[in-house]
Amino acid sequence: MIPIKKLGKMRVNNRKKPEYCSLFECPRCGKQVVRATGEGNRLTACSQTCSQLGIARGAYKESVIISGYEYIYKPDHPNALKMGYVAKHRLVLEEKLGRHLDKSEVAHHINEDKLDNRPENIELMTFSKHSSFHAKRKARENGKFIAV
Incomplete structure (x- = not known):
């Protein structure tokens, strides 16, 4: 610097x-x-x-990939990151629902492909439901018993 x-x-x-x-x-x-x-x-x-976004002063990229997710530059969006980007899957779900997502709501990829942002592949979940869904899936993959 x-x-x-x-x-x-x-x-x-x-x-x-x-x-x-x-x-x-x-x-x-x-x-x-x-x-x-x-x-x-x-x-x-x-x-x-x-550092991850690699943005020069005053410039921006229309879309970037961060941690495997696609982000779109929308600095005026209420849920934008500090650098002005919003996750594309959240934008797709917001358009599908016709409203902005709350902080406690998660846009879940049904087929678990982070870059597949088709509206039919994204569903709304609460943060707690999303966490328990992935915990149960991971336990099933590891062969552990789950009491449901």
Whole structure:
């Protein structure tokens, strides 16, 4: 990252001992962050999200793949990430239902293919139902007994 100003010794990131810190500007998104000087000189982005998206300042990609899911750039969407992206499967389900999804609602891929975003392949589940569904499936695959 690009150093802007040296700040001197201070505690950063809940570390016990004070370290020499500097103010850095992220070359990807332009955000200013405080990091230990040595650490900041080695970093290429301000966060993992910024690094994964690989976005240059002021530019964006129409769609990106993060953790196997396709994300679409929609910065005005109420459920958008900090970088302005929304999971495509959530957008497809929202269009199917005619409303925005709540934070506790999950768009589940029926055939478990993360990139298959057809409306008939995506169903609405609560977070708890989705978690128990995958826990039971995993237990069946491992040959464990499940009391239903």
